[in-house]
Amino acid sequence: MTSIPRSQRKHTPKAKSKGMLARAIKQSFVKLDPRIAIKNPVMFLVWIGTIITALMTIDPNIFGTVVGRDVRLFNGLICGILFATVLFANFAEAFAEGRGKAQADALRATKSDTSARKVLADGSISEISSTSLRKGDIVKVIAGDMIPADGEVTSGEAAVDESAITGESAPVLKQPGTDIASSVTGGTRILSDELLIRVTADPGKGFIDRMISLVEGADRSKTPNEIALTVLLAVLTQVFLIVIATLSPVANYAKTPVSIAVLVALLVALIPTTIGGLLSAIGIAGMDRVAQFNVIATSGRAVEACGDINTLVLDKTGTITLGNRLAEEFIPIGSHDLASVAQIALNSSVFDETPEGKSIVLLAHKLGAVDQVDQTTAAGIEFSARTRMSGTDVDGIEIRKGAVDAVKGFVRSRRGQIPLDLDQAYERVSRLGGTPLAVCQGDDIYGVIYLKDIIKPGIRERFDQMRQMGIRTVMLTGDNRITASVIAAEAGVDDFIAEATPEDKIEVIRAEQALGKLVAMTGDGTNDAPALAQANVGVAMNSGTQAAKEAANMVDLDSDPTKLIDIVTIGKQLLITRGALTTFSIANDVAKYFAILPAIFASAGIGSLNVMGLASAQSAILSALIYNALIIPALIPLALKGVKFRPLSAEQLLQRNIFIYGLGGVIAPFIAIKAIDLLVAAVGLA
Amino acid sequence: MKHILSPTVIEDLSAIATKLHDRKSTRYLLWSFAINLILAPVVYAATGGTISREQSYALGILGIVTVALSLYLFLVIFQPEKF
Numbered sequence: 023m024t025s026i027p028r029s030q031r032k033h034t035p036k037a038k039s040k041g042m043l044a045r046a047i048k049q050s051f052v053k054l055d056p057r058i059a060i061k062n063p064v065m066f067l068v069w070i071g072t073i074i075t076a077l078m079t080i081d082p083n084i085f086g087t088v089v090g091r092d093v094r095l096f097n098g099l100i101c102g103i104l105f106a107t108v109l110f111a112n113f114a115e116a117f118a119e120g121r122g123k124a125q126a127d128a129l130r131a132t133k134s135d136t137s138a139r140k141v142l143a144d145g146s147i148s149e150i151s152s153t154s155l156r157k158g159d160i161v162k163v164i165a166g167d168m169i170p171a172d173g174e175v176t177s178g179e180a181a182v183d184e185s186a187i188t189g190e191s192a193p194v195l196k197q198p199g200t201d202i203a204s205s206v207t208g209g210t211r212i213l214s215d216e217l218l219i220r221v222t223a224d225p226g227k228g229f230i231d232r233m234i235s236l237v238e239g240a241d242r243s244k245t246p247n248e249i250a251l252t253v254l255l256a257v258l259t260q261v262f263l264i265v266i267a268t269l270s271p272v273a274n275y276a277k278t279p280v281s282i283a284v285l286v287a288l289l290v291a292l293i294p295t296t297i298g299g300l301l302s303a304i305g306i307a308g309m310d311r312v313a314q315f316n317v318i319a320t321s322g323r324a325v326e327a328c329g330d331i332n333t334l335v336l337d338k339t340g341t342i343t344l345g346n347r348l349a350e351e352f353i354p355i356g357s358h359d360l361a362s363v364a365q366i367a368l369n370s371s372v373f374d375e376t377p378e379g380k381s382i383v384l385l386a387h388k389l390g391a392v393d394q395v396d397q398t399t400a401a402g403i404e405f406s407a408r409t410r411m412s413g414t415d416v417d418g419i420e421i422r423k424g425a426v427d428a429v430k431g432f433v434r435s436r437r438g439q440i441p442l443d444l445d446q447a448y449e450r451v452s453r454l455g456g457t458p459l460a461v462c463q464g465d466d467i468y469g470v471i472y473l474k475d476i477i478k479p480g481i482r483e484r485f486d487q488m489r490q491m492g493i494r495t496v497m498l499t500g501d502n503r504i505t506a507s508v509i510a511a512e513a514g515v516d517d518f519i520a521e522a523t524p525e526d527k528i529e530v531i532r533a534e535q536a537l538g539k540l541v542a543m544t545g546d547g548t549n550d551a552p553a554l555a556q557a558n559v560g561v562a563m564n565s566g567t568q569a570a571k572e573a574a575n576m577v578d579l580d581s582d583p584t585k586l587i588d589i590v591t592i593g594k595q596l597l598i599t600r601g602a603l604t605t606f607s608i609a610n611d612v613a614k615y616f617a618i619l620p621a622i623f624a625s626a627g628i629g630s631l632n633v634m635g636l637a638s639a640q641s642a643i644l645s646a647l648i649y650n651a652l653i654i655p656a657l658i659p660l661a662l663k664g665v666k667f668r669p670l671s672a673e674q675l676l677q678r679n680i681f682i683y684g685l686g687g688v689i690a691p692f693i694a695i696k697a698i699d700l701l702v703a704a705v706g707l708a
Numbered sequence: 709m710k711h712i713l714s715p716t717v718i719e720d721l722s723a724i725a726t727k728l729h730d731r732k733s734t735r736y737l738l739w740s741f742a743i744n745l746i747l748a749p750v751v752y753a754a755t756g757g758t759i760s761r762e763q764s765y766a767l768g769i770l771g772i773v774t775v776a777l778s779l780y781l782f783l784v785i786f787q788p789e790k791f
Contacts (some may be wrong), residue, residue: 062791
């Protein structure tokens with residue numbers, strides 16, 4: 023099985039798009055329910071306007087005697103256009119929601135009620151339904167079984183197919199004891215061998231359940247920016263409502279009485295219906311774009327926060343450099359030769375299962391070192407962030423490899439001497455941007471291993487883009503200062519913290535937040551959980567521990583730390599799209615104002631303001647309303663897809679927005695309304 | 709009459725009345741109609757008899773709807789998280 027490139031991966035089974043349009047059309051009518059419609063103040067006013075004009079179509083004189091030709095037809099046309107406006111806005115929201123619901127349905131299909139082999143206290147096995155499992159239960163799964171619930175592997179080793187949630191077809195090895203490989207997800211399938219799993223989530227509270235409710239939008243609540251925009255739209259609507267409500271006496275005084283239907287039309291034309299109709303669709307589409315990227319966000323707030331991020335805190339390994347550092351060279355020091363360094367390096371790495379450890383073994387073998395350590399009698403010493411060393415204890419001899427400072431401390435504690443040329447070797451490797459590891463046996467330092475770090479291609483360009491957007495990048499690494507500075511300069515990050523411990527992550531985040539900045543970071547281990555919770559945007563790797571996933575507000579199903587940069591881009595795109603359409607919507611008002619008002623009050627002496635030369639007052643009103651309605655479906659693709667992202671600073675983006683969507687928003691309706699007016703007049707509607 | 713107001717019909721009607729009584733919107737509607745009983749004659753008088761009584765009632769209701777919409781918008785402005 024081969025790994026599919028990330029850009030081509032999707033959740034499997036794929037969300038079905040068939041029938042989505044029909045469902046969205048049906049939902050557009052369901053959303054006419056006043057209890058739903060009231061959630062959108064702008065469109066609710068349009069809906070009330072539709073009802074008022076419908077009454078005026080049935081009885082044109084209901085609110086007072088109206089003189090004129092074809093009044094009923096005119097009122098009916100206004101009513102129809104307003105109804106279409108409400109339906110178009112509902113459709114935009116329903117279509118955006120439909121994409122999330124289709125994805126949720128696809129996920130639900132993977133989640134079926136399976137039987138589980140529960141291990142009882144006496145060791146016997148009882149077959150029960152997976153829905154009867156509770157947190158803490160132990161279950162046994164064998165090759166071919168669906169894993170019945172989220173859990174931690176307590177014993178066994180097996181390959182698991184996680185494509186149902188990651189889209190990645192390559193199986194993942196699961197085994198107990200490690201932070202990362204021991205966590206399993208309900209709904210995934212075991213391909214080989216067997217596992218004993220301790221259930222960590224009650225039914226309905228598992229990872230897939232959370233994913234379903236998130237993509238479905240069940241937990242969707244308005245984000246702070248959406249709330250702020252809703253208030254702005256409500257204020258504008260309120261102002262125009264008061265203006266229109268008080269316009270009638272003024273019109274009567276100017277001896278140009280205006281019918282209620284015309285006033286309703288004027289109100290709808292002036293309130294920001296375009297952004298009012300598309301606002302929630304933009305937000306839902308933003309969540310959907312993140313999900314399409316195989317990232318699950320816990321809320322729209324998290325996606326939006328990405329757009330406001332000022333600082334990115336990134337781990338060096340896996341994000342800036344390729345995850346696997348490889349042993350490039352052994353540098354002997356003191357009186358030791360290359361062969362003896364290779365032998366000690368090999369002896370220190372026999373229990374090391376990391377890619378780095380394996381590459382040291384490979385290089386040592388290549389240089390003629392032979393396996394001397396009997397693994398049945400020797401003991402492996404695991405690497406820890408505290409000791410920053412790993413190694414082997416064999417027959418009372420301590421063999422260690424690790425950070426140069428750590429090994430120096432170890433040797434000093436054994437009353438050993440530090441060779442004078444150790445620092446030279448350390449500096450040489452560091453200046454190459456590599457990681458130097460010292461190797462020692464007891465109190466004797468043999469040499470330095472040069473672990474070569476490879477910077478990911480294209481990462482420098484990405485950081486340049488981030489800088490253009492005003493985002494500061496901070497690299498965290500356990501490496502020494504010289505290595506860190508070389509990698510930082512090569513990768514183009516703005517700042518770095520060398521010899522960082524997990525605790526440093528949270529300190530960096532707090533320091534940035536104290537300066538009023540929003541911080542994003544990635545993490546996968548349990549020790550990352552506090553920092554993930556502290557960060558404004560915390561992205562946990564799906565391969566990470568349950569604690570990390572629960573502390574973060576996003577989970578990357580592909581477990582690719584570089585994706586944080588893409589997520590920030592999506593967040594920015596969401597904010598830019600919302601800003602662009604708001605600018606466009608408000609700019610539209612200028613043209614609609616010039617279309618309707620001069621036409622209505624032509625007899626009051628402001629006919630000269632009819633710069634578009636519209637055929638008649640009725641034609642002007644109908645043209646402006648038709649434009650107002652049609653612009654909503656015309657902008658649905660842009661709202662769903664998002665405005666094309668460009669790495670520009672906030673000022674440049676504002677200028678660009680004002681030029682394209684502000685100026686465009688003023689000019690486009692002038693042209694469109696005039697064209698519609700010609701058409702309306704030609705068919706004799708007004 | 710006796711036949712129409714059978715015990716089941718009365719029970720059904722009282723059940724509907726109880727349900728409607730429990731609904732806030734029903735009460736608001738009732739209040740607005742009640743207020744319109746005062747408002748409509750004022751509108752009628754203000755127009756100097758150029759409109760009919762029915763039109764004055766319709767205009768009164770329209771006025772109440774406009775005020776209600778304005779209050780609703782104020783609610784959205786001050787408590788946006790509820791929407």
